Amino acid sequence: MAARYGLDTDRLTELFGRIEELGAAEGLLLRPATARPVNSFDAHRLIRAAADHGLADAMAERLFEAHLTDNTDVADRTVLTGLARDTGLDAEAVRAVLDGTEHADAVRADRRRAGRVGIRQVPAFVVDGVPAAVGAESAAVLLDRLRRAAG
Structure with a gap:
């Protein structure tokens, strides 16, 4: 880091x-x-797969907990399958996503879009294509910045 x-x-x-x-x-x-710095590409693909079932928020929360609290390797596909199952996703469907290329193009597009607007760290919040809040801030500061950015 x-x-x-x-x-x-x-x-x-x-x-x-x-x-x-x-x-x-x-x-x-x-x-x-x-926390172990890892490649989060597959984790991001799983968030998109979870969104197909209305579980994107639950998947993201579980990934953050695993990574930042439990310090689990969220690049490991066995770990990812277990975390996805924790959120209610079918393990076989998750393995199929991880073994294939589903959602890969969308995640790459997200990364390109973030790069174009200058995002290089998380958390980052974008309003109307412009970073409104970036970095570790209190909830109150983030809310204030988002409100100001939204006008």
């Missing part, structure tokens, strides 16, 4: 502490300092 974002260890420790504090204020246990 330090190399990827050009941060020194002290700044990274400070940032992770801030994320933990913000999570605690919302009743969440977040452990970003011990």
Whole structure:
């Protein structure tokens, strides 16, 4: 993380502490300092697959919990299948998505769109094609920024 974002260890420790504090204020246990950085491409494909069943929010929540609280490897396909099953998706259907290319083009398009508007970190919220709020902020700050961006 330090190399990827050009941060020194002290700044990274400070940032992770801030994320933990913000999570605690919302009743969440977040452990970003011990989360394994992984390729989240398949996880994003599963969120899109879950959306087909009205379960995108549940899938995203389960993935965030697994990654940031449990520090689980959310790039591992066996792990992903179990997490998807936790949210109510059929394990065989999930394996078919992961073994194929379903939703891959849509996820790539999402990434290109994010890059075009300058998003390089999460969380990020875009209103009318313009980043309205980026980075770890309190819920109150995020809400204020979104309200201002929405006019």
